Structures are given as C-alpha cells and as structure tokens.
Amino acid sequence: MPIEMSSRRSRITDEEINELISKLQSLLPESRRRSMSRASASKLLKETCSYIKSLHREVDDLSDRLSDLMSTMDSNSPQAEIIRSILRS
Amino acid sequence: MQATKSFEQAFLKQMLLGIQLSAVSHGSGSLQERKSAIKLSADVAMAVARGSKKWTRGLIASLSKEEQNRSFLQFVLGKEFERPAKICHSSWKIPRSKNIVRRSLRFLSKRKSNIRAPNSSVLAGTLVEKRTQVLKRLVPGGQSMDAFSLLDETLDYAACLRAQVDVMQKLMTTLEASKHRADSDAQRPKEKFHLLPMVGSWYSTRKGLRKRLSKRPKLTL
Numbered sequence: 001m002p003i004e005m006s007s008r009r010s011r012i013t014d015e016e017i018n019e020l021i022s023k024l025q026s027l028l029p030e031s032r033r034r035s036m037s038r039a040s041a042s043k044l045l046k047e048t049c050s051y052i053k054s055l056h057r058e059v060d061d062l063s064d065r066l067s068d069l070m071s072t073m074d075s076n077s078p079q080a081e082i083i084r085s086i087l088r089s
Numbered sequence: 090m091q092a093t094k095s096f097e098q099a100f101l102k103q104m105l106l107g108i109q110l111s112a113v114s115h116g117s118g119s120l121q122e123r124k125s126a127i128k129l130s131a132d133v134a135m136a137v138a139r140g141s142k143k144w145t146r147g148l149i150a151s152l153s154k155e156e157q158n159r160s161f162l163q164f165v166l167g168k169e170f171e172r173p174a175k176i177c178h179s180s181w182k183i184p185r186s187k188n189i190v191r192r193s194l195r196f197l198s199k200r201k202s203n204i205r206a207p208n209s210s211v212l213a214g215t216l217v218e219k220r221t222q223v224l225k226r227l228v229p230g231g232q233s234m235d236a237f238s239l240l241d242e243t244l245d246y247a248a249c250l251r252a253q254v255d256v257m258q259k260l261m262t263t264l265e266a267s268k269h270r271a272d273s274d275a276q277r278p279k280e281k282f283h284l285l286p287m288v289g290s291w292y293s294t295r296k297g298l299r300k301r302l303s304k305r306p307k308l309t310l
Contacts, residue, residue, distance in 0.1 A: 020240040045220035055250040062257040063128040079264045
C-alpha cells in the first residue's frame with residue numbers, strides 16, 4: 001500500500017473509529033458479547049483475539065476430521081459423488 | 090464483509106478443488122500430511138474466494154514461506170502467485186510500518202484527549218497497544234498494518250473465518266450423513282438428512298432420489 005494511503009487514513013474521524021469499534025463488537029457472537037457490559041477497547045480487542053483463536057482451532061479440528069473422512073472415501077461412494085456434483089455446479 | 094452465499098459457494102468449490110489437487114482423497118501420504126493439505130486448501134480457498142484484501146495477501150505470503158506449500162500455491166494461483174511475492178517484498182521495503190502504527194496511535198490518542206465523549210480514550214493506553222499486538226499476529230499480514238486497517242481487516246477476516254468454519258462443518262455433516270445412509274440403507278431418515286442449501290438444485294436430479302425429499306420447501310442444515 002502506498003504511504004499516502006496510510007497518512008490519509010491516519011486523519012480518520014472519531015465517528016469512524018467508533019463505528020469500527022461497534023462493528024467489532026457486533027461481530028462477536030452473542031455468548032461473548034453478553035459478558036461485556038461496557039465496550040472498552042481493550043476488552044473488545046481481547047475478546048476479538050480470543051474469538052479468532054477459537055475459529056482457528058475449529059478450522060484445525062475440521063481439517064482433521066475431513067481428512068480422516070476423505071481418506072477412507074471410495075471413489076464409487078455416494079460421498080465422492082456429492083463432491084463431484086458440487087464441483088459440477 | 091457480510092459472508093455471502095456467493096463467497097461460501099466459491100470457497101467450497103475452491104477448497105474441494107484444492108483437496109483434489111493434493112490427492113488427499115486418494116489416501117496417500119501420512120496423517121499429518123493429509124491434514125495439512127486440507128487446511129492449506131481451506132485457507133487458500135478462503136483467500137481466493139475473498140479476493141484482494143490486505144489479510145488475504147498476507148495469508149498467501151505467509152503460506153508461501155513454507156517450502157511444502159509452494160507447488161500447491163503455484164498450481165492454484167498460477168500467474169497470480171507472482172504478485173503476492175511482490176507484495177511480500179514491498180512490505181519488507183516499508184520498515185517504517187511499526188513507526189507509522191505507533192505514530193498513528195499516538196496521534197489518535199492526542200486527538201481523543203480533547204474530546205469529552207466516553208470513548209474519547211478509545212485507542213490510548215498500553216493495554217490496548219499490547220492487545221493490538223496480539224491481534225496483529227492473529228490477522229494475516231497484520232504486522233504491517235496501521236491501526237485503522239487492522240480493525241477493518243479484522244472485521245473482514247473474522248467474517249470469512251466464520252464462513253470457512255460454517256461451510257466446512259456443513260460439508261462434514263453432509264458427507265457423514267451420506268455415509269450413515271449408505272451404511273444403514275433399510276432406514277429412511279427424514280430430517281437426519283442434511284444438505285448444503287447452495288447445491289440444492291443438483292440434488293433433485295440425482296438418480297434414485299426419493300421424490301418426496303425434493304418436495305421439501307427448503308433444504309437446510
């Protein structure tokens with residue numbers, strides 16, 4: 001990104017910051033939002049980091065399970081057919 | 090970014106293509122290799138489906154740093170793959186990015202101190218800076234982002250991650266359900282049958298499909 005871009009961006013308004021903060025807050029799932037009475041920036045950042053980490057773990061876990069499932073998949077199986085159908089669509 | 094159906098569709102297709110490419114479905118390679126291949130496919134697919142954002146470029150750049158990923162990336166990205174390398178280089182050419190971030194944060198906190206609004210100290214304080222550092226490590230390409238971009242990219246990245254998890258989960262469920270049906274063919278489960286909404290149309294044309302399933306108003310998970 002060119003430098004001009006970031007210097008233009010550093011003159012952002014308070015409204016823009018607040019908007020991003022509230023978007024960040026609404027991004028978090030309900031279960032995480034509930035424990036936050038006040039959306040302090042540091043709490044929000046902490047929750048966001050923890051949320052992203054948990055999503056990473058979920059992807060890791062799903063990759064594991066998918067790889068197990070797929071390695072035992074016969075090319076004649078209905079599962080293989082499902083995958084072929086998705087790729088044809 | 091609102092994770093749209095078109096993103097999910099593109100992601101799913103791209104991921105499956107990638108998996109096919111790495112021949113995981115043939116059962117070759119060690120357990121760890123197969124798992125890594127799936128994860129690599131999933132991540133590349135997410136970046137490709139999203140298009141050009143800072144975090145997607147950052148993700149591709151960090152993936153390309155590992156030797157075992159390069160042939161896959163080259164295959165999937167083709168000519169596109171040249172650009173991420175350049176992006177990677179150009180971010181190295183901006184060693185001032187850390188200073189830019191510090192300056193931006195300082196500048197913003199100075200501005201904020203004049204305003205009496207409750208969020209006036211929104212980006213001041215070392216705890217915020219510490220946590221921002223953590224976030225920068227979590228979001229691909231985050232190290233070279235200013236605070237504004239970081240927040241913006243985080244929103245986008247987290248939404249895509251969420252969609253990635255959702256689609257992979259749906260795929261799992263669909264494949265597992267199909268497996269169970271094949272195993273216990275006598276039974277004809279009704280709501281146990283899961284389908285991906287995005288491929289609802291192909292399903293009604295499948296051979297041997299029970300007609301009543303195609304009459305379901307909405308094929309949802």
